[in-house]
Amino acid sequence: MIGLNHYLFVSAALFSLGVMGVLTRKNAVNVLMGIELILNSANINLVAFSRYSVASLDGQIFAVFVIIIAAAEAAVALAIVLSMYRIVKSVNLDQADTLKG
Amino acid sequence: MDPTTVAQVIFYFFAVLTVASAAIVVFSSSLIYSAFALLFTFFGVAALYVFLGADFLAATQLVIYVGGILILLLFGVMLTHKLYDLDLKTETFQFFPGFLVMAAVLLTLTGVISKTQWVSRGERPLNPTTIAIGLLFMREYILPFEVASVFLLVALIGAAMIVRRRRS
Incomplete structure:
Protein backbone atom coordinates (compact mmCIF):
# COMPACT_ATOMS: atom_id res chain seq x y z
CA MET A 1 0.00 0.00 0.00
CA ILE A 2 1.23 3.49 -0.88
CA GLY A 3 1.64 5.50 2.30
CA LEU A 4 2.98 8.80 3.47
CA ASN A 5 6.57 7.57 3.54
CA HIS A 6 6.67 6.85 -0.20
CA TYR A 7 5.88 10.46 -1.05
CA LEU A 8 8.35 11.73 1.54
CA PHE A 9 11.13 9.59 0.02
CA VAL A 10 10.40 10.91 -3.49
CA SER A 11 10.41 14.43 -2.12
CA ALA A 12 13.69 13.87 -0.24
CA ALA A 13 15.32 12.61 -3.46
CA LEU A 14 14.05 15.63 -5.39
CA PHE A 15 15.28 17.98 -2.65
CA SER A 16 18.80 16.56 -2.54
CA LEU A 17 19.04 16.59 -6.33
CA GLY A 18 17.96 20.24 -6.30
CA VAL A 19 20.60 21.07 -3.68
CA MET A 20 23.18 19.33 -5.87
CA GLY A 21 22.09 21.42 -8.87
CA VAL A 22 22.25 24.67 -6.94
CA LEU A 23 25.68 23.86 -5.51
CA THR A 24 27.49 22.56 -8.58
CA ARG A 25 26.09 24.25 -11.68
CA LYS A 26 27.91 27.14 -13.31
CA ASN A 27 25.06 28.34 -15.49
CA ALA A 28 22.61 30.63 -13.67
CA VAL A 29 19.56 29.24 -15.48
CA ASN A 30 20.56 25.75 -14.42
CA VAL A 31 20.78 26.90 -10.80
CA LEU A 32 17.22 28.19 -11.19
CA MET A 33 16.16 24.73 -12.34
CA GLY A 34 17.64 23.34 -9.11
CA ILE A 35 15.63 25.85 -7.09
CA GLU A 36 12.46 24.77 -8.91
CA LEU A 37 13.22 21.15 -7.96
CA ILE A 38 13.56 22.17 -4.30
CA LEU A 39 10.25 24.07 -4.36
CA ASN A 40 8.52 21.11 -6.02
CA SER A 41 9.80 18.74 -3.34
CA ALA A 42 8.44 21.03 -0.63
CA ASN A 43 5.11 21.05 -2.45
CA ILE A 44 4.96 17.25 -2.57
CA ASN A 45 5.53 17.20 1.19
CA LEU A 46 2.78 19.73 1.85
CA VAL A 47 0.23 17.91 -0.26
CA ALA A 48 1.18 14.50 1.15
CA PHE A 49 0.82 15.68 4.75
CA SER A 50 -2.47 17.35 3.86
CA ARG A 51 -3.80 14.01 2.65
CA TYR A 52 -2.33 11.56 5.16
CA SER A 53 -1.62 13.47 8.33
CA VAL A 54 -4.10 16.26 9.02
CA ALA A 55 -6.84 15.24 6.57
CA SER A 56 -7.64 18.81 5.61
CA LEU A 57 -7.01 21.03 2.61
CA ASP A 58 -4.66 23.53 4.30
CA GLY A 59 -1.55 21.91 2.85
CA GLN A 60 -2.90 22.29 -0.66
CA ILE A 61 -3.57 25.98 -0.02
CA PHE A 62 0.05 26.36 1.11
CA ALA A 63 1.17 24.54 -2.03
CA VAL A 64 -0.74 27.05 -4.16
CA PHE A 65 1.11 29.87 -2.40
CA VAL A 66 4.44 28.11 -3.01
CA ILE A 67 3.59 27.89 -6.72
CA ILE A 68 2.79 31.64 -6.72
CA ILE A 69 6.13 32.43 -5.07
CA ALA A 70 7.92 30.14 -7.54
CA ALA A 71 6.40 31.95 -10.53
CA ALA A 72 7.39 35.37 -9.19
CA GLU A 73 10.86 34.12 -8.30
CA ALA A 74 11.42 32.69 -11.78
CA ALA A 75 10.37 35.97 -13.42
CA VAL A 76 12.56 38.19 -11.24
CA ALA A 77 15.54 35.82 -11.36
CA LEU A 78 15.42 35.60 -15.15
CA ALA A 79 15.28 39.40 -15.35
CA ILE A 80 18.42 39.50 -13.21
CA VAL A 81 20.08 36.82 -15.39
CA LEU A 82 19.27 38.74 -18.58
CA SER A 83 20.66 42.02 -17.29
CA MET A 84 23.72 40.16 -15.99
CA TYR A 85 24.20 38.70 -19.47
CA ARG A 86 24.00 42.21 -20.92
CA ILE A 87 26.69 43.50 -18.55
CA VAL A 88 29.07 40.54 -18.12
CA LYS A 89 28.35 38.86 -21.51
CA SER A 90 28.09 35.53 -19.71
CA VAL A 91 25.71 33.68 -17.40
CA ASN A 92 28.41 31.73 -15.63
CA LEU A 93 28.08 32.49 -11.96
CA ASP A 94 31.83 32.40 -11.27
CA GLN A 95 32.29 35.29 -13.70
CA ALA A 96 29.79 37.52 -11.90
CA ASP A 97 32.45 38.79 -9.50
CA THR A 98 32.25 42.53 -10.13
CA LEU A 99 31.77 43.23 -6.45
CA LYS A 100 34.75 41.08 -5.47
CA GLY A 101 37.38 43.05 -3.55
CA MET B 1 -4.55 -7.88 -10.98
CA GLU B 91 29.96 23.26 -16.82
CA THR B 92 29.99 22.23 -13.21
CA PHE B 93 32.32 23.27 -10.48
CA GLN B 94 32.93 21.80 -7.03
CA PHE B 95 31.33 18.59 -8.26
CA PHE B 96 32.73 16.34 -5.56
CA PRO B 97 31.87 18.54 -2.51
CA GLY B 98 28.43 19.11 -3.98
CA PHE B 99 27.96 15.37 -4.40
CA LEU B 100 29.00 14.82 -0.77
CA VAL B 101 26.47 17.41 0.41
CA MET B 102 23.76 15.78 -1.70
CA ALA B 103 24.53 12.32 -0.28
CA ALA B 104 24.56 13.68 3.28
CA VAL B 105 21.24 15.49 2.83
CA LEU B 106 19.64 12.45 1.20
CA LEU B 107 20.86 10.02 3.88
CA THR B 108 19.78 12.33 6.71
CA LEU B 109 16.33 12.90 5.24
CA THR B 110 15.66 9.24 4.47
CA GLY B 111 16.89 8.25 7.93
CA VAL B 112 14.64 10.78 9.63
CA ILE B 113 11.65 9.84 7.47
CA SER B 114 11.98 6.12 8.09
CA LYS B 115 12.57 6.49 11.85
CA THR B 116 9.74 8.94 12.61
CA GLN B 117 6.33 7.71 13.68
CA TRP B 118 4.02 10.03 11.77
CA VAL B 119 0.82 11.00 13.57
CA SER B 120 -2.21 10.52 11.37
CA ARG B 121 -5.62 12.03 11.89
CA GLY B 122 -7.10 9.88 9.18
CA GLU B 123 -6.86 9.98 5.41
CA ARG B 124 -8.71 12.64 3.51
CA PRO B 125 -11.15 10.96 1.12
CA LEU B 126 -10.50 11.35 -2.58
CA ASN B 127 -13.11 13.95 -3.39
CA PRO B 128 -12.87 16.80 -5.90
CA THR B 129 -11.13 19.70 -4.18
CA THR B 130 -11.70 22.70 -6.43
CA ILE B 131 -14.83 24.02 -4.74
CA ALA B 132 -13.37 23.60 -1.26
CA ILE B 133 -10.12 25.34 -2.25
CA GLY B 134 -12.04 28.22 -3.79
CA LEU B 135 -14.15 28.62 -0.66
CA LEU B 136 -11.04 28.51 1.56
CA PHE B 137 -9.39 31.23 -0.54
CA MET B 138 -12.47 33.43 -0.28
CA ARG B 139 -12.98 32.89 3.47
CA GLU B 140 -10.12 31.82 5.75
CA TYR B 141 -7.26 32.72 3.41
CA ILE B 142 -8.63 35.94 1.91
CA LEU B 143 -5.82 38.14 3.29
CA PRO B 144 -2.93 35.94 2.07
CA PHE B 145 -4.73 35.64 -1.26
CA GLU B 146 -4.87 39.41 -1.70
CA VAL B 147 -1.29 39.83 -0.49
CA ALA B 148 -0.20 37.23 -3.04
CA SER B 149 -1.93 39.15 -5.82
CA VAL B 150 -0.19 42.39 -4.84
CA PHE B 151 3.07 40.44 -4.56
CA LEU B 152 2.69 39.11 -8.11
CA LEU B 153 2.07 42.64 -9.38
CA VAL B 154 5.19 43.89 -7.58
CA ALA B 155 7.25 41.02 -9.01
CA LEU B 156 5.95 41.77 -12.53
CA ILE B 157 6.80 45.48 -12.33
CA GLY B 158 10.14 44.74 -10.65
CA ALA B 159 11.16 42.23 -13.34
CA ALA B 160 10.27 44.71 -16.09
CA MET B 161 12.22 47.46 -14.29
CA ILE B 162 15.33 45.31 -13.87
CA VAL B 163 15.48 44.12 -17.46
CA ARG B 164 14.63 47.36 -19.29
CA ARG B 165 17.31 49.14 -21.29
CA ARG B 166 18.63 52.29 -19.67
CA ARG B 167 18.64 55.40 -21.83
CA SER B 168 22.22 56.54 -22.06
Missing part, protein backbone atom coordinates in the same frame (compact mmCIF):
# COMPACT_ATOMS: atom_id res chain seq x y z
CA ASP B 2 -6.34 -6.19 -8.16
CA PRO B 3 -6.61 -2.37 -8.15
CA THR B 4 -4.09 -1.70 -5.36
CA THR B 5 -1.34 -3.53 -7.26
CA VAL B 6 -2.11 -1.53 -10.39
CA ALA B 7 -2.05 1.69 -8.35
CA GLN B 8 1.30 0.70 -6.85
CA VAL B 9 2.80 -0.04 -10.26
CA ILE B 10 1.61 3.32 -11.64
CA PHE B 11 2.86 5.13 -8.53
CA TYR B 12 6.32 3.61 -8.77
CA PHE B 13 6.42 4.41 -12.49
CA PHE B 14 5.74 8.09 -11.85
CA ALA B 15 8.05 8.22 -8.82
CA VAL B 16 10.92 6.76 -10.87
CA LEU B 17 10.09 9.09 -13.77
CA THR B 18 10.19 12.11 -11.47
CA VAL B 19 13.44 11.25 -9.73
CA ALA B 20 15.22 10.02 -12.88
CA SER B 21 14.37 13.11 -14.91
CA ALA B 22 15.37 15.30 -11.95
CA ALA B 23 18.73 13.48 -12.01
CA ILE B 24 19.03 14.27 -15.73
CA VAL B 25 18.27 17.94 -14.93
CA VAL B 26 21.11 18.02 -12.45
CA PHE B 27 23.72 15.83 -14.15
CA SER B 28 23.24 16.44 -17.88
CA SER B 29 25.82 18.70 -19.50
CA SER B 30 23.44 20.08 -22.11
CA LEU B 31 21.15 22.91 -21.05
CA ILE B 32 18.43 21.86 -23.50
CA TYR B 33 18.41 18.30 -22.14
CA SER B 34 18.13 19.74 -18.62
CA ALA B 35 15.18 21.93 -19.59
CA PHE B 36 13.29 19.11 -21.27
CA ALA B 37 14.02 16.70 -18.42
CA LEU B 38 12.56 19.34 -16.11
CA LEU B 39 9.36 19.06 -18.19
CA PHE B 40 9.11 15.36 -17.29
CA THR B 41 9.85 16.11 -13.63
CA PHE B 42 6.96 18.58 -13.52
CA PHE B 43 4.68 16.05 -15.23
CA GLY B 44 5.70 13.39 -12.71
CA VAL B 45 5.01 15.71 -9.78
CA ALA B 46 1.60 16.52 -11.27
CA ALA B 47 0.88 12.78 -11.46
CA LEU B 48 1.89 12.43 -7.79
CA TYR B 49 -0.60 15.22 -6.98
CA VAL B 50 -3.29 13.21 -8.76
CA PHE B 51 -2.35 10.22 -6.59
CA LEU B 52 -2.69 12.40 -3.51
CA GLY B 53 -6.18 13.49 -4.53
CA ALA B 54 -5.17 17.06 -5.34
CA ASP B 55 -6.84 17.47 -8.72
CA PHE B 56 -6.86 21.27 -8.72
CA LEU B 57 -3.18 21.39 -7.78
CA ALA B 58 -2.27 18.92 -10.53
CA ALA B 59 -3.93 21.13 -13.14
CA THR B 60 -2.29 24.22 -11.62
CA GLN B 61 1.08 22.48 -11.70
CA LEU B 62 0.69 21.72 -15.40
CA VAL B 63 -0.54 25.19 -16.32
CA ILE B 64 1.90 27.27 -14.27
CA TYR B 65 5.05 25.14 -14.18
CA VAL B 66 4.94 23.55 -17.63
CA GLY B 67 3.16 26.40 -19.38
CA GLY B 68 4.80 29.28 -17.58
CA ILE B 69 7.97 28.68 -15.62
CA LEU B 70 9.48 26.13 -17.99
CA ILE B 71 8.86 28.38 -21.02
CA LEU B 72 10.43 31.24 -19.05
CA LEU B 73 13.50 29.10 -18.30
CA LEU B 74 13.78 28.11 -21.96
CA PHE B 75 13.62 31.79 -22.90
CA GLY B 76 16.40 32.39 -20.40
CA VAL B 77 18.50 29.66 -22.02
CA MET B 78 17.88 30.92 -25.55
CA LEU B 79 18.37 34.63 -24.82
CA THR B 80 21.65 34.21 -22.98
CA HIS B 81 23.52 32.39 -25.73
CA LYS B 82 24.71 33.39 -29.16
CA LEU B 83 22.61 31.95 -31.97
CA TYR B 84 25.49 29.99 -33.45
CA ASP B 85 26.25 28.48 -30.06
CA LEU B 86 24.15 25.42 -30.75
CA ASP B 87 25.33 22.84 -28.26
CA LEU B 88 24.59 25.02 -25.16
CA LYS B 89 26.92 23.21 -22.83
CA THR B 90 27.13 24.03 -19.19
Whole structure:
Protein backbone atom coordinates (compact mmCIF):
# COMPACT_ATOMS: atom_id res chain seq x y z
CA MET A 1 0.00 0.00 0.00
CA ILE A 2 1.23 3.49 -0.88
CA GLY A 3 1.64 5.50 2.30
CA LEU A 4 2.98 8.80 3.47
CA ASN A 5 6.57 7.57 3.54
CA HIS A 6 6.67 6.85 -0.20
CA TYR A 7 5.88 10.46 -1.05
CA LEU A 8 8.35 11.73 1.54
CA PHE A 9 11.13 9.59 0.02
CA VAL A 10 10.40 10.91 -3.49
CA SER A 11 10.41 14.43 -2.12
CA ALA A 12 13.69 13.87 -0.24
CA ALA A 13 15.32 12.61 -3.46
CA LEU A 14 14.05 15.63 -5.39
CA PHE A 15 15.28 17.98 -2.65
CA SER A 16 18.80 16.56 -2.54
CA LEU A 17 19.04 16.59 -6.33
CA GLY A 18 17.96 20.24 -6.30
CA VAL A 19 20.60 21.07 -3.68
CA MET A 20 23.18 19.33 -5.87
CA GLY A 21 22.09 21.42 -8.87
CA VAL A 22 22.25 24.67 -6.94
CA LEU A 23 25.68 23.86 -5.51
CA THR A 24 27.49 22.56 -8.58
CA ARG A 25 26.09 24.25 -11.68
CA LYS A 26 27.91 27.14 -13.31
CA ASN A 27 25.06 28.34 -15.49
CA ALA A 28 22.61 30.63 -13.67
CA VAL A 29 19.56 29.24 -15.48
CA ASN A 30 20.56 25.75 -14.42
CA VAL A 31 20.78 26.90 -10.80
CA LEU A 32 17.22 28.19 -11.19
CA MET A 33 16.16 24.73 -12.34
CA GLY A 34 17.64 23.34 -9.11
CA ILE A 35 15.63 25.85 -7.09
CA GLU A 36 12.46 24.77 -8.91
CA LEU A 37 13.22 21.15 -7.96
CA ILE A 38 13.56 22.17 -4.30
CA LEU A 39 10.25 24.07 -4.36
CA ASN A 40 8.52 21.11 -6.02
CA SER A 41 9.80 18.74 -3.34
CA ALA A 42 8.44 21.03 -0.63
CA ASN A 43 5.11 21.05 -2.45
CA ILE A 44 4.96 17.25 -2.57
CA ASN A 45 5.53 17.20 1.19
CA LEU A 46 2.78 19.73 1.85
CA VAL A 47 0.23 17.91 -0.26
CA ALA A 48 1.18 14.50 1.15
CA PHE A 49 0.82 15.68 4.75
CA SER A 50 -2.47 17.35 3.86
CA ARG A 51 -3.80 14.01 2.65
CA TYR A 52 -2.33 11.56 5.16
CA SER A 53 -1.62 13.47 8.33
CA VAL A 54 -4.10 16.26 9.02
CA ALA A 55 -6.84 15.24 6.57
CA SER A 56 -7.64 18.81 5.61
CA LEU A 57 -7.01 21.03 2.61
CA ASP A 58 -4.66 23.53 4.30
CA GLY A 59 -1.55 21.91 2.85
CA GLN A 60 -2.90 22.29 -0.66
CA ILE A 61 -3.57 25.98 -0.02
CA PHE A 62 0.05 26.36 1.11
CA ALA A 63 1.17 24.54 -2.03
CA VAL A 64 -0.74 27.05 -4.16
CA PHE A 65 1.11 29.87 -2.40
CA VAL A 66 4.44 28.11 -3.01
CA ILE A 67 3.59 27.89 -6.72
CA ILE A 68 2.79 31.64 -6.72
CA ILE A 69 6.13 32.43 -5.07
CA ALA A 70 7.92 30.14 -7.54
CA ALA A 71 6.40 31.95 -10.53
CA ALA A 72 7.39 35.37 -9.19
CA GLU A 73 10.86 34.12 -8.30
CA ALA A 74 11.42 32.69 -11.78
CA ALA A 75 10.37 35.97 -13.42
CA VAL A 76 12.56 38.19 -11.24
CA ALA A 77 15.54 35.82 -11.36
CA LEU A 78 15.42 35.60 -15.15
CA ALA A 79 15.28 39.40 -15.35
CA ILE A 80 18.42 39.50 -13.21
CA VAL A 81 20.08 36.82 -15.39
CA LEU A 82 19.27 38.74 -18.58
CA SER A 83 20.66 42.02 -17.29
CA MET A 84 23.72 40.16 -15.99
CA TYR A 85 24.20 38.70 -19.47
CA ARG A 86 24.00 42.21 -20.92
CA ILE A 87 26.69 43.50 -18.55
CA VAL A 88 29.07 40.54 -18.12
CA LYS A 89 28.35 38.86 -21.51
CA SER A 90 28.09 35.53 -19.71
CA VAL A 91 25.71 33.68 -17.40
CA ASN A 92 28.41 31.73 -15.63
CA LEU A 93 28.08 32.49 -11.96
CA ASP A 94 31.83 32.40 -11.27
CA GLN A 95 32.29 35.29 -13.70
CA ALA A 96 29.79 37.52 -11.90
CA ASP A 97 32.45 38.79 -9.50
CA THR A 98 32.25 42.53 -10.13
CA LEU A 99 31.77 43.23 -6.45
CA LYS A 100 34.75 41.08 -5.47
CA GLY A 101 37.38 43.05 -3.55
CA MET B 1 -4.55 -7.88 -10.98
CA ASP B 2 -6.34 -6.19 -8.16
CA PRO B 3 -6.61 -2.37 -8.15
CA THR B 4 -4.09 -1.70 -5.36
CA THR B 5 -1.34 -3.53 -7.26
CA VAL B 6 -2.11 -1.53 -10.39
CA ALA B 7 -2.05 1.69 -8.35
CA GLN B 8 1.30 0.70 -6.85
CA VAL B 9 2.80 -0.04 -10.26
CA ILE B 10 1.61 3.32 -11.64
CA PHE B 11 2.86 5.13 -8.53
CA TYR B 12 6.32 3.61 -8.77
CA PHE B 13 6.42 4.41 -12.49
CA PHE B 14 5.74 8.09 -11.85
CA ALA B 15 8.05 8.22 -8.82
CA VAL B 16 10.92 6.76 -10.87
CA LEU B 17 10.09 9.09 -13.77
CA THR B 18 10.19 12.11 -11.47
CA VAL B 19 13.44 11.25 -9.73
CA ALA B 20 15.22 10.02 -12.88
CA SER B 21 14.37 13.11 -14.91
CA ALA B 22 15.37 15.30 -11.95
CA ALA B 23 18.73 13.48 -12.01
CA ILE B 24 19.03 14.27 -15.73
CA VAL B 25 18.27 17.94 -14.93
CA VAL B 26 21.11 18.02 -12.45
CA PHE B 27 23.72 15.83 -14.15
CA SER B 28 23.24 16.44 -17.88
CA SER B 29 25.82 18.70 -19.50
CA SER B 30 23.44 20.08 -22.11
CA LEU B 31 21.15 22.91 -21.05
CA ILE B 32 18.43 21.86 -23.50
CA TYR B 33 18.41 18.30 -22.14
CA SER B 34 18.13 19.74 -18.62
CA ALA B 35 15.18 21.93 -19.59
CA PHE B 36 13.29 19.11 -21.27
CA ALA B 37 14.02 16.70 -18.42
CA LEU B 38 12.56 19.34 -16.11
CA LEU B 39 9.36 19.06 -18.19
CA PHE B 40 9.11 15.36 -17.29
CA THR B 41 9.85 16.11 -13.63
CA PHE B 42 6.96 18.58 -13.52
CA PHE B 43 4.68 16.05 -15.23
CA GLY B 44 5.70 13.39 -12.71
CA VAL B 45 5.01 15.71 -9.78
CA ALA B 46 1.60 16.52 -11.27
CA ALA B 47 0.88 12.78 -11.46
CA LEU B 48 1.89 12.43 -7.79
CA TYR B 49 -0.60 15.22 -6.98
CA VAL B 50 -3.29 13.21 -8.76
CA PHE B 51 -2.35 10.22 -6.59
CA LEU B 52 -2.69 12.40 -3.51
CA GLY B 53 -6.18 13.49 -4.53
CA ALA B 54 -5.17 17.06 -5.34
CA ASP B 55 -6.84 17.47 -8.72
CA PHE B 56 -6.86 21.27 -8.72
CA LEU B 57 -3.18 21.39 -7.78
CA ALA B 58 -2.27 18.92 -10.53
CA ALA B 59 -3.93 21.13 -13.14
CA THR B 60 -2.29 24.22 -11.62
CA GLN B 61 1.08 22.48 -11.70
CA LEU B 62 0.69 21.72 -15.40
CA VAL B 63 -0.54 25.19 -16.32
CA ILE B 64 1.90 27.27 -14.27
CA TYR B 65 5.05 25.14 -14.18
CA VAL B 66 4.94 23.55 -17.63
CA GLY B 67 3.16 26.40 -19.38
CA GLY B 68 4.80 29.28 -17.58
CA ILE B 69 7.97 28.68 -15.62
CA LEU B 70 9.48 26.13 -17.99
CA ILE B 71 8.86 28.38 -21.02
CA LEU B 72 10.43 31.24 -19.05
CA LEU B 73 13.50 29.10 -18.30
CA LEU B 74 13.78 28.11 -21.96
CA PHE B 75 13.62 31.79 -22.90
CA GLY B 76 16.40 32.39 -20.40
CA VAL B 77 18.50 29.66 -22.02
CA MET B 78 17.88 30.92 -25.55
CA LEU B 79 18.37 34.63 -24.82
CA THR B 80 21.65 34.21 -22.98
CA HIS B 81 23.52 32.39 -25.73
CA LYS B 82 24.71 33.39 -29.16
CA LEU B 83 22.61 31.95 -31.97
CA TYR B 84 25.49 29.99 -33.45
CA ASP B 85 26.25 28.48 -30.06
CA LEU B 86 24.15 25.42 -30.75
CA ASP B 87 25.33 22.84 -28.26
CA LEU B 88 24.59 25.02 -25.16
CA LYS B 89 26.92 23.21 -22.83
CA THR B 90 27.13 24.03 -19.19
CA GLU B 91 29.96 23.26 -16.82
CA THR B 92 29.99 22.23 -13.21
CA PHE B 93 32.32 23.27 -10.48
CA GLN B 94 32.93 21.80 -7.03
CA PHE B 95 31.33 18.59 -8.26
CA PHE B 96 32.73 16.34 -5.56
CA PRO B 97 31.87 18.54 -2.51
CA GLY B 98 28.43 19.11 -3.98
CA PHE B 99 27.96 15.37 -4.40
CA LEU B 100 29.00 14.82 -0.77
CA VAL B 101 26.47 17.41 0.41
CA MET B 102 23.76 15.78 -1.70
CA ALA B 103 24.53 12.32 -0.28
CA ALA B 104 24.56 13.68 3.28
CA VAL B 105 21.24 15.49 2.83
CA LEU B 106 19.64 12.45 1.20
CA LEU B 107 20.86 10.02 3.88
CA THR B 108 19.78 12.33 6.71
CA LEU B 109 16.33 12.90 5.24
CA THR B 110 15.66 9.24 4.47
CA GLY B 111 16.89 8.25 7.93
CA VAL B 112 14.64 10.78 9.63
CA ILE B 113 11.65 9.84 7.47
CA SER B 114 11.98 6.12 8.09
CA LYS B 115 12.57 6.49 11.85
CA THR B 116 9.74 8.94 12.61
CA GLN B 117 6.33 7.71 13.68
CA TRP B 118 4.02 10.03 11.77
CA VAL B 119 0.82 11.00 13.57
CA SER B 120 -2.21 10.52 11.37
CA ARG B 121 -5.62 12.03 11.89
CA GLY B 122 -7.10 9.88 9.18
CA GLU B 123 -6.86 9.98 5.41
CA ARG B 124 -8.71 12.64 3.51
CA PRO B 125 -11.15 10.96 1.12
CA LEU B 126 -10.50 11.35 -2.58
CA ASN B 127 -13.11 13.95 -3.39
CA PRO B 128 -12.87 16.80 -5.90
CA THR B 129 -11.13 19.70 -4.18
CA THR B 130 -11.70 22.70 -6.43
CA ILE B 131 -14.83 24.02 -4.74
CA ALA B 132 -13.37 23.60 -1.26
CA ILE B 133 -10.12 25.34 -2.25
CA GLY B 134 -12.04 28.22 -3.79
CA LEU B 135 -14.15 28.62 -0.66
CA LEU B 136 -11.04 28.51 1.56
CA PHE B 137 -9.39 31.23 -0.54
CA MET B 138 -12.47 33.43 -0.28
CA ARG B 139 -12.98 32.89 3.47
CA GLU B 140 -10.12 31.82 5.75
CA TYR B 141 -7.26 32.72 3.41
CA ILE B 142 -8.63 35.94 1.91
CA LEU B 143 -5.82 38.14 3.29
CA PRO B 144 -2.93 35.94 2.07
CA PHE B 145 -4.73 35.64 -1.26
CA GLU B 146 -4.87 39.41 -1.70
CA VAL B 147 -1.29 39.83 -0.49
CA ALA B 148 -0.20 37.23 -3.04
CA SER B 149 -1.93 39.15 -5.82
CA VAL B 150 -0.19 42.39 -4.84
CA PHE B 151 3.07 40.44 -4.56
CA LEU B 152 2.69 39.11 -8.11
CA LEU B 153 2.07 42.64 -9.38
CA VAL B 154 5.19 43.89 -7.58
CA ALA B 155 7.25 41.02 -9.01
CA LEU B 156 5.95 41.77 -12.53
CA ILE B 157 6.80 45.48 -12.33
CA GLY B 158 10.14 44.74 -10.65
CA ALA B 159 11.16 42.23 -13.34
CA ALA B 160 10.27 44.71 -16.09
CA MET B 161 12.22 47.46 -14.29
CA ILE B 162 15.33 45.31 -13.87
CA VAL B 163 15.48 44.12 -17.46
CA ARG B 164 14.63 47.36 -19.29
CA ARG B 165 17.31 49.14 -21.29
CA ARG B 166 18.63 52.29 -19.67
CA ARG B 167 18.64 55.40 -21.83
CA SER B 168 22.22 56.54 -22.06
